[in-house]
Amino acid sequence: MGRVIILNGSPRAPRSNSKRYAEIFSENPKTEYHNIARTNHLTLCDRLADFSDLLIVFPLYADGIPVTLLNFLKTLEQNPPPEKPVVSVLINCGFLEYRQNDVAVDMIKLFCKQNGYRFGSVLKIGSGEAILDSPFKFLVARKIRKLRASILSANYRELHVTMPLPTRTFVRASTSYWTEYGKKNGVTKEQMSTMDIEKEIEK
Amino acid sequence: MKLILSDRPLDIKITGDHIRYIDLSLLKIANCIGCFGCWTKTPGRCVIRDDAVKVYPLIAASDAVIYVSRIKYGGYDTVMKTMLERAIPVQQAFIQILNGETHHVQRNVLPKKATIIAYGDMSGGQRKLFERLVSRNAHNMNFESYRVIFADEGQLDRKVAEEVAKWEE
Numbered sequence: 001m002g003r004v005i006i007l008n009g010s011p012r013a014p015r016s017n018s019k020r021y022a023e024i025f026s027e028n029p030k031t032e033y034h035n036i037a038r039t040n041h042l043t044l045c046d047r048l049a050d051f052s053d054l055l056i057v058f059p060l061y062a063d064g065i066p067v068t069l070l071n072f073l074k075t076l077e078q079n080p081p082p083e084k085p086v087v088s089v090l091i092n093c094g095f096l097e098y099r100q101n102d103v104a105v106d107m108i109k110l111f112c113k114q115n116g117y118r119f120g121s122v123l124k125i126g127s128g129e130a131i132l133d134s135p136f137k138f139l140v141a142r143k144i145r146k147l148r149a150s151i152l153s154a155n156y157r158e159l160h161v162t163m164p165l166p167t168r169t170f171v172r173a174s175t176s177y178w179t180e181y182g183k184k185n186g187v188t189k190e191q192m193s194t195m196d197i198e199k200e201i202e203k
Numbered sequence: 204m205k206l207i208l209s210d211r212p213l214d215i216k217i218t219g220d221h222i223r224y225i226d227l228s229l230l231k232i233a234n235c236i237g238c239f240g241c242w243t244k245t246p247g248r249c250v251i252r253d254d255a256v257k258v259y260p261l262i263a264a265s266d267a268v269i270y271v272s273r274i275k276y277g278g279y280d281t282v283m284k285t286m287l288e289r290a291i292p293v294q295q296a297f298i299q300i301l302n303g304e305t306h307h308v309q310r311n312v313l314p315k316k317a318t319i320i321a322y323g324d325m326s327g328g329q330r331k332l333f334e335r336l337v338s339r340n341a342h343n344m345n346f347e348s349y350r351v352i353f354a355d356e357g358q359l360d361r362k363v364a365e366e367v368a369k370w371e372e
Binding site (some may be wrong): 062111164178 | 234235264279288292295296310311327332339
């Protein structure tokens with residue numbers, strides 16, 4: 001039996017920050033990684049039988065778990081593996097407060113409780129949209145290694161990390177981050193700040 | 204304007220143009236793909252041009268909403284959650300401080316009185332978790348006030364009618 005299978009529940013899994021977090025975790029060779037896609041639910045359910053631990057990596061979406069992951073869990077509920085792995089979570093949100101992830105984590109815990117899975121470790125990441133491209137990347141990498149160690153040793157624990165910035169400084173930094181993001185698409189900060197909804201922006 | 208958004212058909216009578224009723228189960232709404240296009244390419248507009256683009260402007264323009272959803276793992280089940288995820292064009296990418304926390308800036312989104320009616324299996328702590336979820340939604344979806352009602356599926360038509368009647372008072 002293998003050790004850890006990582007499933008990425010991000011809607012943009014191949015290009016996601018969740019994938020980058022998973023890659024840091026996967027420096028250890030005992031892992032297998034898959035994106036959750038609309039068409040591979042049953043295949044992934046079958047793969048779980050070969051692993052003692054499942055790590056679900058996903059972003060906070062509208063205050064909860066993304067539909068991509070929700071739909072997979074519903075399939076898993078109907079197609080459980082014969083031996084159920086311990087379920088751990090690595091979740092990130094773009095907000096500074098890692099605690100904004102709490103409800104989504106508790107949704108996974110509830111899934112585990114309802115379906116007879118043991119819940120393992122959790123790493124809650126705040127400022128997760130940008131932290132990997134900031135000077136604070138080492139903080140999140142360190143926590144991911146601790147998460148990995150906790151899972152591999154079955155010494156499960158709860159971890160968290162965010163940028164060590166005052167809130168106003170974080171807001172300024174995130175504004176710069178998103179302004180640069182828009183600039184790459186030829187969209188100005190003023191255009192991104194439009195208050196209009198469903199209106200074409202003239203360029 | 205007031206809006207009823209349901210993940211299943213409801214047998215209700217709506218009087219007046221100021222109330223809109225949308226049965227999401229009749230619409231074609233794809234999953235959000237997390238492209239950030241609605242924030243950084245075509246701000247305020249989703250790049251997926253399906254039925255969701257008719258719904259989120261109505262959410263933004265409503266000062267009162269009733270959301271009817273099946274509950275799953277303490278959250279909205281697939282139909283409602285898919286729509287709520289596709290509603291992020293009503294927000295900007297930019298972050299502000301709201302109630303001591305960081306949240307996205309809202310575009311022209313009216314503050315709203317929200318009534319969330321949840322139905323389905325309520326076992327194993329689902330209710331408490333769902334109430335916590337809606338309290339988080341209040342920050343990110345501009346609810347100035349909210350109530351959560353748990354109902355049997357067979358009671359939904361009556362529950363919604365009661366809530367609509369309160370709008371008319």
